[in-house]
Amino acid sequence: MNLYNKIFGNNNSVSVKEMEDYLSGKLNDKEMHDIELRAQSNDIDFDAFEAYQQNPKALKNISVIKTKVSKSVFKTTYYLKYFIIIAIIISISVLIFFYPNIFNTKNNNKIADNIITNQKNEIKTPNKQQKESSTELFEESAKENHTNITNAKKEQKQSKSNNTQTEIIPLEQKQAVTINVLDSISSNAKLGFTYNVGIKYLAKYKCIDYSLYNRNNTKKKNRQIKGLNPEYANLEDKKHKQQALNNNLNLSYFAYLEKALYKYKKTKYSEAIAMYNTILSQYKEDLNAKFYKAMALYQLGKYEKAILLYNQVIENSINVFDQEAEYYKALSLLHTNKTEAISLLQKIADDALFYAQKALIKLSENE
Amino acid sequence: MLLINKQKYKNISDKKLLDKYKQSRNKAFIEEIFNRYAHLIYGVCLKYSNANRICKDVLISIMEILMKQAKTKEITNLKSWLYVVTKNECFRHNKEMSKIHSNSIDQYNNNIYYQENENEINDVSDKLLLEAIAELVDEQKQCLNLFYFEQKSYKQIAKQTGFDIKKVKSYIQNAKRNLKIILSKKIK
Secondary structure, three states: OOHHHHHHOOOOOOOHHHHHHHHHOOOOHHHHHHHHHHHHOOHHHHHHHHHHHHOOOHHHHHHHHHHHHHHHHOHHHHHHHHHHHHHHHHHHHHHHHHOOOOOHHHHHHHHHHHHHOOOOOOOOOOOOOOHHHHHHHHHHHHHHOHHHHHHHHHHHHHHHHHOOOOEEEOHHHOOOOOOOHHHHHHHHHOOOOOOOOOEEEEOOEEEEOHHHOOOOOEOOOOOOOOOOOOOOOOHHHHHHHHHHHHOOOEEEHHHHHHHHHHHHHOOOHHHHHHHHHHHHHHEOOOHHHHHHHHHHHHHHOOHHHHHHHHHHHHHOOOOOOHHHHHHHHHHHHHHHOHHHHHHHHHHHHHHOOOOHHHHHHHHHHHO | OHHHHHHHHOOOOHHHHHHHHHHHOOHHHHHHHHHHHHHHHHHHHHHHOOOOOHHHHHHHHHHHHHHHHHHHOOOOOHHHHHHHHHHHHHHHHHHHHHHHHHOOOOOOOOOOOOOOOOOOOOOOOHHHHHHHHHOOOHHHHHHHHHHHHOOOOHHHHHHHHOOOHHHHHHHHHHHHHHHHHHHHHHHO
16 A cells, blocks of 8 residues: 555544444554544544544434434335335235135145155044044054144134034135145055045045046035025124124135044044035035045944945945945944845955955954 | 345445435435434534534435435545535534524635545655655654554554644644645646
């Protein structure tokens, strides 16, 4: 550096903190020289430095004056910042208000993804006669993934309040949950059996993935009400009812089915049946709802009703639940029509599929 | 958001801030300049104003002048510009105050107007500078040498020379001013 720059070169301004340190006498000679050198570099620094040396208390007022001046000169900038923050908050709340499931669906995807890695060929069902199996099932899932269960609990809490009034959104409106269908098919193929549709796992239970094809027989909702319905005493009553209806929670098909399966898993069979009925009111031929409703009825000991549903499941062209439906139909028949049950168990054993061994055990028990 | 802006503009030079303000008219750039130099402007106000309460008004008017001028004019040396404009504003406010209180005769008629590149000197050789220093008064020469070449603080210089600290400061300040005058004459 040449001598001219040493004397007349521009240095950084002295900050308030440095001035405070200098005036308090904390600094050594070298540090003091450094600050003095910077104060000498420019007229504005020199005069300000001199003014604060004469009036050190003024340094303490700077922050207050800066805030006041900043607010009066740059207030529009402040307002703009506040406006942007408020606008963001409003848009997020509007988004949540109109699309309450925007975050829920993501959670469901995660649950489904976690479960698919632990998929098994057998549908685990809590048996009335062997209470152990239902507790085992619950413990297993608890060990496996804590987050799954907490999510499920949250969802159950939600569904408690909205259980009877929940609407199911047709699948076409929702994005299909991505699952690895090929894996499930290949693992079944080892047993010499393949599914004729895509499947997925919800709450550890096998389900038909209806998002992979269209359903034509969906019942369209028609809820146009005009005038005062005789069920209300006055308009006030109607208002309350309307408000309750407005609080309905919109759920995707899979989210609702998963909730129903969690109910089933927790042995709340009658609540699960009510939820399957809600699904069946909209999707008359829904096999997931039909099969698991039959299972719930079986657990409740309503074997005849269960058998009717098992028959419908077996007759359906979709073969996802065929083996299970046959086996549990046979178990149900053991309570109603033993001879038919034995012949059906014999057929299952002859087919040599997954339930063959179990069927043989049941046959030996009933001989 | 405020913190993000502060961090974002921290490393931008004064000139770039002014250029960006000129292009975008975004007050946030001027706000950064205000944050950098408010304490210096306030200090100058304290020195030149008659009443401390004027300082806040001066700060506001300087920022308004800066926002107005930066839109059209090129300000190359912001610190010098701020110094001159702050002094002018202090004198103007003092004048208004004195008019209100005593209707006294205009005593601040000799306002200083800022001119860009007023006394700019470039490419000064060490030899020329040493010649110019030699022409200074002995006290100024002594203080200048001790301060810039021996890196002594005011306190140390005062102790060594026996001058008062205030005198040391003014000798150095005057030495710099005189050096510029001598150098400009020599270059011409």
